[in-house]
Amino acid sequence: MKQNRKAEMFSIWNLISIFSLLIIGIFIIYPLIRLFIKSFFETGSFSIQSYKDFFSLPYYFSTLKNSLIVCTFATIGATAIGLPMAYIVTRYNIPCKRFINICVILSLMSPPFIGAYSWIVLLGRNGFVTNLLSGIGITPPTIYGFGGILLVFTLKFYPYVYLYVSGALQSIDSSLEEAAENLGVSGLKKLITVTFPLVLPTIAAGALMVFMTSLADFGTPMLIGEGYRVLPVVVYTEFMSETGGNTSMASTLSIIIICCSTAILFLQKWYIGRRNYQMSALRPPKVKELKPYSRFLATAFCFVCVFLAMLPQITVLVTSFIKTNGPIFVKGFSFDSYLSIFYKLGRNIKNTFAFSTVAILIMVAAGMLLSYLIVRKRNKLTTAIDVFIMLPYVIPGAVLGITLLGAFNKPPIMISGTAAIMILSYVIRKLPYTIRSSTGILYQIDQSIDEASISLGVSPIKTFFKVTAPMMMPGVLSGAVISWITTINELSSSIILYTGKTGTISVAIYSEVVRGGYGTAAALASILTLVTTISLLIFFAVTKSDSISV
């Protein structure tokens, strides 16, 4: 009997669990602890000076305030667009629903900093629209600063609210609303008393997703924020000037930003935990016919929102074919921008796909194995894995970059400046997508399928490869596509970790924009957009759906 327990302890799955925890410990936990400790050591001795500085010096403290304000407004804005749009598309007979859905997903999948950059190209100091308007004597309001960040965040992240809420609206069984009508409640009152409360938790989830992502985003405020300084930007600048400046400040700022997003995550968990309505619609809600005039207005609203969200991609695509003279676009079309990136920045393109491919292979393998452990071998070890593996959700990319660089720039593990550290950061940041969709599908596969195989004489490990893995594949791959897309577009940790040899496309876009090389930036961004679009279309074709879980 005792032997039995012992044998169980050292079963192959427990060994894998322990090994995974070890890896997580080295590559996630240790760097974070190190960062935490470092924030308390300014000049070799323990001090809370940098925390004091943060809360007393307006230079630092204002960034927290700025971050919270702009993210709050972005969340409100994104909800104000995403919510009505979701309701219109799911409940009314407007045309081109599939097209709207796909565009919304596409716009979400391209990196936010491309949005920022495109809006500069359009509305910046020398922007197309600015010049057009000043030609007729109008000076548009400045795109730089608070307004610009808010614009980009709102248009970039409303798809979260839209996608979450339309999913929820479709899962309300029509009988619920019919019951309300049967009891004499209809129209707006029904919407407020039945429909809205049912989707409220989902709205909250979508809204908080918007908040978290905007709080973590580095590229947008860096490019378009100028004087309006937010936390991730200051983390980056403090870190870059660290050699001369305040050594523990970047760490302190990182800890503060992690605390903020953790607090928000817990708030969300707490709120949703209290009202989680598990619904699955046997009969999906009816689509209502609108009168021609209202139908036109509703359609126009959706198309304007989709157009604005897609505008950055359209802008980069168009401008990538425009002739440039240094930083200035001139009349006429050419392929010069493309020729010059393949000549100058071929390495960045190669790096992006090489790193991402290696990272995605690791993610698929690790995702399958870990999600199997988390779902099927529930115990204390695997619960710990579940918690730790999701930690990167609350760590902004720039912070993760700093964390990894600090931990692995000296022996025993010295990988700073190499491809390895880039791949490492991609795997850590994007693995949660693959894990989440893999665990999702695994919960739907009944355990008795595994057991059937085992009872037919196939060992548990072989069963995993012959039965479980093939059945998990669709879920794993759909998560992996999201991981892949977000990996090729990754900027905020790459910008910290790259060196001349390991630059990626997004890094090159960023530095080209900073240097004023708008044409090359547009060409690079177009390549990313193209690959992203193709990946998504393949995903839709393979999964036979036109939605995605983000």
Added chain:
Amino acid sequence: MSFSVRFDEVSKNFGEFRAIQNASFTVEKGEFFTLLGPSGCGKTTLLRMVAGFNPIDSGKISFDDKIINNIPAHKRNIGMVFQNYAIFPHMTVFENVAYGLKARGVSRSEIDERVMEALTMVKMEGLKDRSPQQLSGGQQQRIALARAIVIRPGALLMDEPLSNLDAKLRVEMRTTIKKLQQSLGITTIYVTHDQEEALAISDRIGVMKDGFIQQIDSPEVIYKHPENAFVANFIGTSNFIESKIIQIGSQTYLDVVNVQIPISLKENYEGEAKISLRPEHVYLTEEKDNTIKGEIQLATFLGDFTKYEILLENGQTIEANEYTKDVSSFRKPGDEVRIKIHTDKINLFDSKGEVALL
């Protein structure tokens, strides 16, 4: 090929919850044995311990004379049929059935032969190239059965295999299973919560409750002579009537609703007792002497019999079935009736319902 399955003092706890307590019995070679009980009674846990999916906390399970406690599930050579069929969705019907044979390294030609033989037994030979998604629930169940028997297991374990099928198919499948089991002579342990199914299909039934085996007997014995009130109530329908055992001189009497009936008990007992009476054994009569007075409350005509709800003088309500062929007229609510107790048709338990007195 088949082996017997012996349980010696087998126990299992999930934390504080005692799932199985000291189960000791033997399922004989070639026997069809059913574990029957309400949900949560431990029957599936016990089955999964035989299969090797739940470790055995204490006690021993043996196949013939070989203790299998430490043999991993995939080396136990048993066939298992799951409640939700557990058909591999990414394989065809043929591949599903061949799966266990491939794992055993059986030659290709023999696999072909044995798979087709098994599919023929479950009348599915025509559908061997189908994918499981194209099959109905009943067909999937047949595939699961073929997959389990094709490996010629030492024992066949079935976990509520029919509970996801509709009523008509359930009856058809249980006949198929029974015939197949008999022709193969394979030791079978079958888990169900459906007492009718258990009665219909089993050589012996083990009734379980709260982790304890309550009674192990053939279906007839279990039905006629339940060992306690739980079994009497769980198998079939029973009316429980409060009564007393009294001693007058040297004669023991059953005192039920002001009627005294002479009775002889296994052992001496006096005081409160429970009569367990099946509805078909409630005799409605016109006799006034030594009969219990009651009033019809509800009459439900069901074709071959009529079900009456009868309020007794002591305030209890009982059910009675009266067969259409035995009567010329039906009773109406409000009618007075007389009930005669035949002591050879009742079961009698102590006040807690734990000990049979007859």
